[in-house]
Amino acid sequence: MAEATFPSQRRAAFRWRPYDFIWVAGSVLVLLGIWGIWQRASAGLAPTNLSSYVPWGLWVGFYDYLVWLEVGSLMLFTALIYLAGNKQLARIKPIVLFTGLVVLLMALFIVFLDLGHPERFWHVFVYPDFTSMITWMVWLHSTYLVILGAELLLTLWGNEHSERWLRVLGLLSLPAGLALILVSGSIFGVVAARPLWNSSLLPLMFFISALATGAGVLLLLTVVFWPDKSSAEYGQMVRFMARIAAWMLLAGVLAASIIAFTTLYQGSPARTDALLLILTGPYWWSFWILHILLGVLVPLFILFTMAHRPLWVGVGAALSIATFVTVTLNIVIPVLVTPEIEGLATAFVHPKLTLDYVPNVMEWSVIAFVFGFGGLLYGLGLRWLPVLPHSVEAHNE
Amino acid sequence: MPVQEETRAVADSSRRKFLGVTGVVAGLALFDELARSPEDALAAYEAEIEALGSRTPQAVAGRQSADVLERMRAELERALQKPSSERRWVMVIDLRKCIGCHACTIACVAENKLPPGVVYRPVIEEESGTYPNVMRRFIPRPCMQCENPPCVPVCPVNATWKNEEGIVAMDYERCIGCRYCLTACPYSARTADFGFTYTEGTPVGAGVVGEKNADDYERAANYEYGNQYPRENLRSSPVGNARKCHFCQHRILEGVLPACVTTCIGRATLFGDANDPESLVAEMIAQPNVMRLKEELGTEPRVYYLI
Numbered sequence: 150m151a152e153a154t155f156p157s158q159r160r161a162a163f164r165w166r167p168y169d170f171i172w173v174a175g176s177v178l179v180l181l182g183i184w185g186i187w188q189r190a191s192a193g194l195a196p197t198n199l200s201s202y203v204p205w206g207l208w209v210g211f212y213d214y215l216v217w218l219e220v221g222s223l224m225l226f227t228a229l230i231y232l233a234g235n236k237q238l239a240r241i242k243p244i245v246l247f248t249g250l251v252v253l254l255m256a257l258f259i260v261f262l263d264l265g266h267p268e269r270f271w272h273v274f275v276y277p278d279f280t281s282m283i284t285w286m287v288w289l290h291s292t293y294l295v296i297l298g299a300e301l302l303l304t305l306w307g308n309e310h311s312e313r314w315l316r317v318l319g320l321l322s323l324p325a326g327l328a329l330i331l332v333s334g335s336i337f338g339v340v341a342a343r344p345l346w347n348s349s350l351l352p353l354m355f356f357i358s359a360l361a362t363g364a365g366v367l368l369l370l371t372v373v374f375w376p377d378k379s380s381a382e383y384g385q386m387v388r389f390m391a392r393i394a395a396w397m398l399l400a401g402v403l404a405a406s407i408i409a410f411t412t413l414y415q416g417s418p419a420r421t422d423a424l425l426l427i428l429t430g431p432y433w434w435s436f437w438i439l440h441i442l443l444g445v446l447v448p449l450f451i452l453f454t455m456a457h458r459p460l461w462v463g464v465g466a467a468l469s470i471a472t473f474v475t476v477t478l479n480i481v482i483p484v485l486v487t488p489e490i491e492g493l494a495t496a497f498v499h500p501k502l503t504l505d506y507v508p509n510v511m512e513w514s515v516i517a518f519v520f521g522f523g524g525l526l527y528g529l530g531l532r533w534l535p536v537l538p539h540s541v542e543a544h545n546e
Numbered sequence: 547m548p549v550q551e552e553t554r555a556v557a558d559s560s561r562r563k564f565l566g567v568t569g570v571v572a573g574l575a576l577f578d579e580l581a582r583s584p585e586d587a588l589a590a591y592e593a594e595i596e597a598l599g600s601r602t603p604q605a606v607a608g609r610q611s612a613d614v615l616e617r618m619r620a621e622l623e624r625a626l627q628k629p630s631s632e633r634r635w636v637m638v639i640d641l642r643k644c645i646g647c648h649a650c651t652i653a654c655v656a657e658n659k660l661p662p663g664v665v666y667r668p669v670i671e672e673e674s675g676t677y678p679n680v681m682r683r684f685i686p687r688p689c690m691q692c693e694n695p696p697c698v699p700v701c702p703v704n705a706t707w708k709n710e711e712g713i714v715a716m717d718y719e720r721c722i723g724c725r726y727c728l729t730a731c732p733y734s735a736r737t738a739d740f741g742f743t744y745t746e747g748t749p750v751g752a753g754v755v756g757e758k759n760a761d762d763y764e765r766a767a768n769y770e771y772g773n774q775y776p777r778e779n780l781r782s783s784p785v786g787n788a789r790k791c792h793f794c795q796h797r798i799l800e801g802v803l804p805a806c807v808t809t810c811i812g813r814a815t816l817f818g819d820a821n822d823p824e825s826l827v828a829e830m831i832a833q834p835n836v837m838r839l840k841e842e843l844g845t846e847p848r849v850y851y852l853i
Contacts, residue, residue, distance in 0.1 A: 192741070192780070193740065193741050193780045193785070193786060194723075194738070194740055194741075194786070195740040195741050195742060199738075200663075200738075201663065201664075201728060201734070201736070201737035201738045202734055204725035204728040204729055204738055205725065205729060263724075264722050264723050264724055265721070265722065265723015265724070265725065265738065265739075265785075265786030265787060265788075266721065266722050266723040266781070266783075266786045266787070267722075268781065269703075269720075269721075269722045269723075270722060272702075272703040272705075272720060272722050273702050273703055273722065276703045276704050276705075276720060277702065277703070277704075278699070278701055278702055278703060278704040280699040280700075281699060281700050281701055281702040281726070282700070282726075283700070283702040283724055283726050284702040284703075287702065336726070339700075340696075340700075340729055340730050341696060341730075341732065341843055342696060342729070342730055342731060342732035342843070343729065485729065488734075489731075489732055489733065489734045490670065490687065490733060490734055490839075491670075491672075492670040492671060492672055492685075493668060493670055493687070493734055495671070496668035496669055496670045496671065496687070497651060497665040497668035497669075499662055499663045499665075500663070501662075501663030501664075501737075501738070501740050501742070502663060502665065502668075502737070
């Protein structure tokens with residue numbers, strides 16, 4: 150009987166694929182995040198631990214982190230393909246573009262949720278003030294979304310004329326990405342009220358850090374998604390990308406060290422208080438253990454000494470990527486919890502007029518939702534879109 | 547009748563008479579007070595203040611009227627006759643007179659119907675020195691209404707600007723709540739409205755009105771910037787917005803001094819048009835003991851402190 154056999158045939162047609170764990174994990178994270186999102190939707194920003202004196206926190210830190218991942222990886226990839234002429238790397242182009250797009254959407258989602266009036270986000274397009282770095286950030290991010298979307302469409306479903314357009318879009322994405330990353334740093338760099346932020350070096354540090362994290366992303370994508378893992382080309386490419394990632398990481402360490410040493414040497418409390426909070430405050434471990442040890446030293450050791458072992462290289466890249474969020478969180482939070490005017494937090498007392506900030510469960514729950522959303526998109530994209538390099542797909546089939 | 551008892555009877559009789567007469571006098575006085583119209587009562591009060599004021603050293607010297615409030619009110623009326631672009635509102639806070647009563651803070655909360663967690667004019671308490679040489683001082687911190695406000699250019703949607711009288715104003719309906727202005731203000735003078743109410747969670751029960759009825763006042767509109775902002779839900783501004791002191795713009799345009807000025811029991815807060823050379827604030831900001839907060843940032847605050 151056709152009615153009886155058809156459903157079972159459909160069930161038999163579903164086969165698990167290796168990357169399906171991504172959307173499964175995404176679904177779990179969405180479930181964990183539903184509570185936070187419901188809180189956000191029903192009570193606004195009140196349930197967060199944000200206050201008037203610490204108006205930005207976990208979500209802004211994650212936003213900048215995701216911008217670093219997205220723009221850093223895409224800029225480096227585009228530069229390697231179109232400027233350095235590395236044709237081999239183009240084999241993983243669809244997955245690199247798709248990863249960038251998913252991360253970009255996650256970043257925009259987080260910053261949307263951080264608004265007191267998210268329903269008015271369109272005001273930035275209708276009533277823009279171009280003296281504000283946030284205006285530039287939104288406009289550039291939207292431009293980047295359009296460029297990236299077009300690149301992905303042409304890469305996945307283009308014809309023989311697409312390559313020319315892809316080159317144009319790729320070259321356009323370089324200045325757009327550079328501007329976006331510099332503007333993201335300038336959002337903090339132009340604030341004279343916060344001495345540790347207020348530095349022309351900060352946008353440059355954002356750029357170097359974006360390239361360092363972006364190189365990690367590209368390395369991980371190369372390790373995981375390279376089409377033919379038994380070929381000599383795979384080993385070559387992993388070693389090549391590992392070298393780039395390691396040197397980028399070292400450049401980031403150098404830039405951060407210069408800022409730290411010059412700041413500590415001049416010793417002005419307005420600057421050093423926030424920096425000392427990062428280095429020796431209650432969350433010192435986020436900097437020294439998570440970032441320096443697990444995010445820099447261990448990956449550097451792996452990348453320099455075990456570049457011929459892709460599995461370890463992948464672990465090193467993943468460690469570096471995952472722990473880099475502590476950098477953006479340490480840029481955003483310690484500066485804000487350092488008082489601008491002593492005694493203000495005790496002048497009029499309320500939980501929303503305090504300098505104590507530690508992200509609460511609700512904030513983490515919303516982060517889980519956004520990452521779940523990203524995981525779902527990514528996992529389903531890997532399953533249904535032709536983003537995987539061909540031999541990987543053939544192998545999985 | 548023994549002498550002692552006779553004396554007690556006479557004393558009782560005198561006390562009764564005294565109480566009777568006093569009661570009648572007090573009753574008549576009360577009746578007179580109640581019978582007076584509010585205008586008469588106000589006139590009598592002002593006459594009394596005038597009489598008191600005429601005996602102060604300043605009044606004797608002919609330099610000030612009875613109460614600086616009267617002088618500032620007259621100056622405010624004078625300033626309002628001018629085109630708005632020719633006014634320069636300035637606040638002067640005499641730290642030597644501030645006693646830290648926080649009346650200005652509370653007056654501001656009441657005037658602008660500020661919800662929990664929003665404050666425009668906190669009073670910072672500072673303690674200095676070591677025992678036995680210890681001093682306390684109180685520093686009210688309204689918005690500085692900077693000449694070069696760092697909070698203005700960072701707004702991505704033009705929701706905040708310096709108006710032609712120098713007050714940094716907000717458009718609540720345009721603000722998207724990104725809170726960039728909060729991070730950019732060097733004085734932490736902006737606060738975010740997270741949507742709290744004082745009566746949230748008030749229980750319902752016998753003899754208890756409950757949240758629904760208790761928060762009627764909180765849901766009613768405030769009148770900042772001369773507009774009505776009913777507090778209906780999370781999307782109704784100013785919930786979700788950045789908020790700040792605006793020198794009670796809605797009051798001064800009606801010829802009424804800011805709430806923090808009229809409430810200051812020590813007359814430590816002065817307000818007026820600095821472009822008027824005859825004004826009290828113009829006199830005060832020319833003093834050598836005047837200072838402004840964080841001058842090194844070049845924000846040019848319009849709030850001056852006398853120290």
